[in-house]
Amino acid sequence: MDSFISISISIFVLSLYALFFHCTNAATFNIRNHCPFTVWAAGVPGGGRQLRSGQTWRIDVAAGTTAARIWARTGCSFDRSGHGRCQTGDCNGLYQCQDYGAPPNTLAEYSLNQSNNLDFFDISLVEGFNVPMEFSPTSGWCNRGIHCTADINGQCPNELRAPGGCNNACTVFKSDQYCCNFGSCSETNYSRFFKDRCRDAYSYPKDNHASTFTCPGGTNYRVVFCP
Ligand SMILES: *[C@@H]1O[C@H](CO)[C@@H](O)[C@H](O)[C@H]1NC(C)=O
Ligand SMILES: *[C@@H]1O[C@H](CO)[C@@H](O)[C@H](O)[C@H]1NC(C)=O
Secondary structure, eight states: OHHHHHHHHHHHHHHHHHHHHHHHEEEEEEEEEOSSSOEEEEEETTEEEEEOTTOEEEEEEETTOOSEEEEEEBSOEEOTTSBEEOSBSOOTTBSSOSSOOOSSOOEEEEEOSOGGGEEEEEEEOTTOBSSOEEEEEOSSSOOOOEEEOSOHHHHOOGGGEETTEEOOHHHHHOOHHHHOOSSOOOOOHHHHHHHHHOTTSBOSTTOOGGGOEEEETTOOEEEEEOO
16 A cells, blocks of 8 residues: 555646646757767757767757857867866866857857746857857747848958957957947957858857847747758
8 A cells, every 4th residue: 555655646646746847847958960070069058069061959948048058169079077188168177068158159148038938049159159040939920030141250351360260359359349348349250251151140249139139938949060
């Protein structure tokens, strides 16, 4: 009788857990590496996953998640304990990222179910560029995706060039003119270099809010590297 009760309780708890887990999975992100080379995809939240060319990784993100990011790391090597280093996008040398990565890295940024029950998402070049990216909704009545596919690494101004990518001017010069830490700042030659190549992406911190896109809360998304 005792074991019957404990099994019943276990099943009840498991069902509750399943229900809870189901309800808190607000959004699914399908991440695909379409580059001809391996990348180490990273998400905060999400952690990390090595993706060979053509491989995908799915992350389920809780309702109301804010200030979240997905990016690609390149040129990585890790030991069996998950410690190592990446040429771009490195997150404190960890395979499973817990913090954002180091520039240069192309960013897919999002916050779920914010004001008016909308998701807000964008591609940002504020921390530079490493791989081309698509960030698109895949469900619901929302079909406006964002792309940044120009050859930014190939055309990068010399002073912004970095191993494996192209830095934003803020990263290189660290001045308020480019970083916008205090008050206002406006576009510069360097921000225009990024904006001219990726119209839909943020090119500097105070860029036009038209670079932020919205979908109804509960939408699912895909992020493609080298779409
Ligand atoms: C911006 O670019 C133009 C054209 O290349 C150049 O003449 C000008 O000096 C640049 N300005 C700055 C602030 O770098
Ligand atoms: C969004 O938040 C509202 C409360 O502000 C909630 O009622 C709704 O279920 C949430 N939607 C999703 C998809 O999480």
